[in-house]
Amino acid sequence: MYDLADVARLTGMPLRKLRREVAGxxxxxxxxxxxxxxxxxxxxxxxxxxxxxxxxxxxLGDDASAVLPPLLSLRSVTLRLPEYVLRALETIAxxxxxxxxxxxxxxxxxxxxxxxxxxxxxxxxxRRAYLFPGRE
Numbered sequence: 001m002y003d004l005a006d007v008a009r010l011t012g013m014p015l016r017k018l019r020r021e022v023a024g025x026x027x028x029x030x031x032x033x034x035x036x037x038x039x040x041x042x043x044x045x046x047x048x049x050x051x052x053x054x055x056x057x058x059x060l061g062d063d064a065s066a067v068l069p070p071l072l073s074l075r076s077v078t079l080r081l082p083e084y085v086l087r088a089l090e091t092i093a094x095x096x097x098x099x100x101x102x103x104x105x106x107x108x109x110x111x112x113x114x115x116x117x118x119x120x121x122x123x124x125x126x127r128r129a130y131l132f133p134g135r136e
Contacts, residue, residue: 002043004029004036011046018046044133052102071129 004022008015022029022036027046029036038046047056057064057074065073093103112119112130119126 001030001032001037001039004038007038007043007046010043011050013046013050041133048133052099053105054099054101069125069129069132071123071125072132 002010004019005015007013008018011018018027019036021027028042029038031037051059053072054074057068060067089100089103089107092107093100096103098106116127116130
């Protein structure tokens with residue numbers, strides 16, 4: 001378990017903001033003997049909101065493969081898409097202040113989730129990667 005100050009420091013979230021969000025029910029946390037505490041999964045969820053998967057891979061370096069599920073490894077691909085789709089993606093990325101990679105990842109998460117049961121049968125570990133850092 002992690003205390004409020006540690007999670008705020010590790011995720012770069014202002015302590016007051018995190019305290020306010022947890023107390024208001026906007027963030028998951030557990031009250032233990034009057035103090036807010038976080039599980040590893042809750043702290044990891046905050047980190048994934050703060051940083052992209054690419055940034056987390058970069059920060060972890062060689063440790064990424066030991067910490068993250070294998071199917072969360074990153075792979076570069078080349079796609080050919082219609083110009084209007086790329087323009088929409090660029091617009092969404094700019095509006096949210098993220099990279100096109102991250103914007104596309106966000107758009108494809110629901111798609112990946114709809115295939116979760118089917119994919120696990122052919123790609124072991126799929127559900128674990130999709131639900132990370134949660135548990136099945």
